[in-house]
Amino acid sequence: MTARRRGPGRVAVHLLLWGYAAVALLPLVVMVLGSLRPTGEILTAPLGLPLSPTLGSYGRVWTEASFGAYLLNSLIVTCGAVLLGTAVSATAAYALARYDFPGNRLLGAYVLAGLMLPIRLGLVPIFYLMDSMGLIDSLLGLTLLYAASGVPFCVFVLSAFYRSLPGELEEAARIDGAGEFRIFGRIMLPLVRPALASVTLFQFVPLWHEFLYPLVLLRSEEKFTIPRGLSQFFGEYTTDWSALFAGLVLATAPLFVLFVLATKQIIAGLTAGMGR
């Protein structure tokens, strides 16, 4: 395996790997190119290049199919949930990691058990719980549910980071007369900033993609998140291929932008917690 291949074997390896790179990327390229071509052109020549690229389909998708609203809803729900989930977990993980109190271990195990539970198991009870709280067809209901689903993971990661911090800082601040909230907000929280960045990102992707809960909990089109809106849209625009491709691009673009911007942050956040 480690021996350097020569001759035909080596060429075959290059061909296989670069050939598969094309297989991995081409469908995404076809998606973007398709969104720039009028439907008539796509249907007569499925493999052609955009001869006269147009953004017309994006305009149609944005206004007629209300993708603007879907995008805004997805942003509200996902960002709201990630912020709320991370915020409550940051304080809870701190208390669990740095304070000694009766029931600490039990409470920690209770929260971490959520790491192993599939949230889908509770779909039907969640539906009726939301119904009884008047949170069906509500972005607030979805935000609270998403935020709660992130708590076990965030507490798990953040408490490990808090535990790795030295105790001297805390003691010095306490001797100087700082209160508990001040110690947390001014000293401990800033020290786990890299971990906060990575848990934020790791919550973001699955929540942005979540489809089953919006499918069940959202009713009116102006409340739809992107995945829910996309499924509606594919039922209605079956023949407007240009618009379909544009919808897929619009559903995909935000995450790509986020990843390009945040990859360095994630790697920094991950490596900051290792080797202790």
Added chain:
Amino acid sequence: MPRWRVLVVFLLPAVLLYSVFIVYPLLSAFHYSFFEWRGIRQAGFAGLGNYRDLFTVYPYDRQLWRAFAHNALFFAGTMLIQNTVGLLFALLLFRYGRGRRFLQAAFTTPYLVDPLVVGYLWSLLLNPTFGPVNALLEAAGLDSWALPWLGDTRTALPVIIVVNAWQWVGFPMLLFSAALAGIPAEYHEAARVDGASAWQAFRRVTLPLLTPAIGVVSVLTFIGNFNAFGLVYAMAGSTGSPAGSTDVLGLLFYRVAFVEGGVEAIGRSSALAVLMFVFVFGVSLLAGSYFRRRERTLV
């Protein structure tokens, strides 16, 4: 020990949120599954009645086993295609020179795309009349290969397995790459000095040392495949078309709970959710302990 007020402020929001929206519904699912339901009203204790209904009442008696078989095929196909190819790519990219990082990034890119988007995108690409895939096959002179991929009961499930593998292959590749990087180079040297062929070295040295990574990949694949929903929904609708040939447990659960469950929906769908959970959780635990035993025999 800090004052209680401090502890409550720090802990209560998270514990409350988690208890109300995660723990309470999950426990309720177990509770619901043991009761008889008339719409949203409980009509007495049912014992295992809802569970029995899933195996005896038409159409669930047929659909449950069919969906289970499809999930099992989905898992087997994914292990065979996605994870084998992922391992092959990891091996070929190990010690690969210039372009390695680009190739790794390219193979992993589809993972960033929403499974629902992947499903819709491929259903367009595989469209029998206007899709680029068949256009490409015809251009290559393979007219007999230009099939109605998602419209034929024989090809629909395999196509979904391949599309799913297209999305996820980067994941086993990255895990196997990390595991390969952890194998000391001396082991391979020793194998070569002893006169082992490349295949023997792989079979006797590399593969056994990859056991932990293979265990992790297998268990996560199993969990992912048995919870599949978005991709299949996008490519085959909520009924697993054509003719139920792609129906999986996730779709069946959705239909029993919200589409065609009737007045018994709550009890039966909760029973199905509990069954799926117990099966996936149980098998994952067993597989986990099996792979840990295998690891210990290596040392």
